[in-house]
Amino acid sequence: MTEKILAINPGSTSTKIAVYADCREILTENLSHSAEELAVFADIMAQAPYRLAKIREILKHNGLSLRDFAAVVGRGGLLKPMLSGTYTVNQAMLDDLKNARYGAHASNLGAILADQLAAEASIPAYIVDPVVVDELDDIARITGRPEIIKKSVFHALNQKATAKRFAQSIGRKYEDLNLVVAHLGGGISVGCHRQGRVVEVNNALDGEGPFTPERAGTVQAGQFVEFVLASKLGKGEVSKLLAGKGGLVACLGTNDAREVEKRIKSGDKEAETVYNAMIYQVARYIAAAAVPVCGKVDHIILTGGIAYSDYLTAKIREYVAFIAPVTVLPGENELQALAEGALRVLSGEEQPREYR
Numbered sequence: 001m002t003e004k005i006l007a008i009n010p011g012s013t014s015t016k017i018a019v020y021a022d023c024r025e026i027l028t029e030n031l032s033h034s035a036e037e038l039a040v041f042a043d044i045m046a047q048a049p050y051r052l053a054k055i056r057e058i059l060k061h062n063g064l065s066l067r068d069f070a071a072v073v074g075r076g077g078l079l080k081p082m083l084s085g086t087y088t089v090n091q092a093m094l095d096d097l098k099n100a101r102y103g104a105h106a107s108n109l110g111a112i113l114a115d116q117l118a119a120e121a122s123i124p125a126y127i128v129d130p131v132v133v134d135e136l137d138d139i140a141r142i143t144g145r146p147e148i149i150k151k152s153v154f155h156a157l158n159q160k161a162t163a164k165r166f167a168q169s170i171g172r173k174y175e176d177l178n179l180v181v182a183h184l185g186g187g188i189s190v191g192c193h194r195q196g197r198v199v200e201v202n203n204a205l206d207g208e209g210p211f212t213p214e215r216a217g218t219v220q221a222g223q224f225v226e227f228v229l230a231s232k233l234g235k236g237e238v239s240k241l242l243a244g245k246g247g248l249v250a251c252l253g254t255n256d257a258r259e260v261e262k263r264i265k266s267g268d269k270e271a272e273t274v275y276n277a278m279i280y281q282v283a284r285y286i287a288a289a290a291v292p293v294c295g296k297v298d299h300i301i302l303t304g305g306i307a308y309s310d311y312l313t314a315k316i317r318e319y320v321a322f323i324a325p326v327t328v329l330p331g332e333n334e335l336q337a338l339a340e341g342a343l344r345v346l347s348g349e350e351q352p353r354e355y356r
């Protein structure tokens with residue numbers, strides 16, 4: 001029997017949804033939310049009714065009822081560190097997300113929206129490979145301050161789905177390869193996938209890694225402390241300096257890499273200098289991600305929205321081709337990966353995991 005799945009991927013500036021009949025996509029929509037639209041909400045949780053109404057409109061417009069679905073699946077947000085897999089949305093998870101117990105990010109809405117819609121049709125709600133999938137080697141967790149332990153926060157869903165798809169495309173098993181995967185989007189994460197496990201990756205949300213369209217990435221800690229103390233900003237505002245108002249937003253006033261490239265083409269030297277610096281930082285993190293496998297990288301994969309840029313991918317290739325061949329798989333496979341994760345559970349191929 002054909003199982004219909006509703007997949008929901010809330011991002012910082014968009015809500016992407018898709019409907020799958022088994023693994024076949026029959027509808028996809030990408031709703032952009034402008035900064036002005038979102039500015040009226042006090043925090044991310046307050047956006048839930050607004051985003052929910054938009055999803056309902058799409059379903060109605062396409063003649064779909066929640067009763068048509070076997071399950072709803074959402075992107076997984078900031079929760080406790082978790083193993084890769086499909087999780088049933090439960091009360092413990094909803095409580096942690098609603099209270100932003102492990103931090104606030106748009107992905108926190110994935111389980112909340114999936115749960116609300118699924119409850120109305122008495123069908124299950126799931127999340128798959130949340131941003132807190134943790135497969136780090138223990139050595140990667142240690143920092144020079146014993147009270148600060150590195151956390152794994154990255155584009156786990158797209159990184160793992162893209163890496164598995166790449167392995168399949170070359171007739172190899174994901175678990176037999178050493179891959180470096182760079183997700184290049186609003187946030188950027190660069191992971192070392194050693195035989196099916198992401199043993200090292202920058203924390204994409206928390207001031208670690210290359211700077212990005214909207215994040216500061218790694219900044220020199222001493223200077224940052226001085227700046228924050230002198231600024232007298234509150235916690236929320238300081239967090240925004242790192243994620244939301246950092247990177248290209250801070251340096252060039254836009255989070256749109258396409259706009260930056262237009263400026264470069266029209267001779268804007270400042271845009272060129274900043275964008276090239278971001279590219280250089282991504283390349284450095286790719287080289288660093290070769291360390292856990294002592295340089296024995298089978299392949300480097302560039303993915304995410306900015307990987308559509310020939311300008312950027314050509315420059316990264318130039319920097320890192322000495323390590324391993326580079327393949328560009330632009331965009332993200334997140335909605336498909338969500339649907340596949342739900343289907344594996346519905347078909348009995350995989351047991352859903354429980355969040356405790």
Ligand SMILES: Nc1ncnc2c1ncn2[C@@H]1O[C@H](COP(=O)(O)OP(=O)(O)O)[C@@H](O)[C@H]1O
Binds near residue numbers: 186257304306
């Ligand atoms: N053809 C393109 N060339 C360069 N940048 C692009 C292109 N298409 C999308 N982008 C950029 O990709 C970024 C968003 O990537 P995406 O992976 O969708 O983000 P997120 O990680 O927030 O889901 C934006 O900065 C956007 O400008």
Ligand SMILES: CCCC(=O)OP(=O)(O)O
Binds near residue numbers: 011153154155204
């Ligand atoms: C929270 C880590 C994943 C991430 O950065 O997602 P976006 O790039 O979609 O903000």
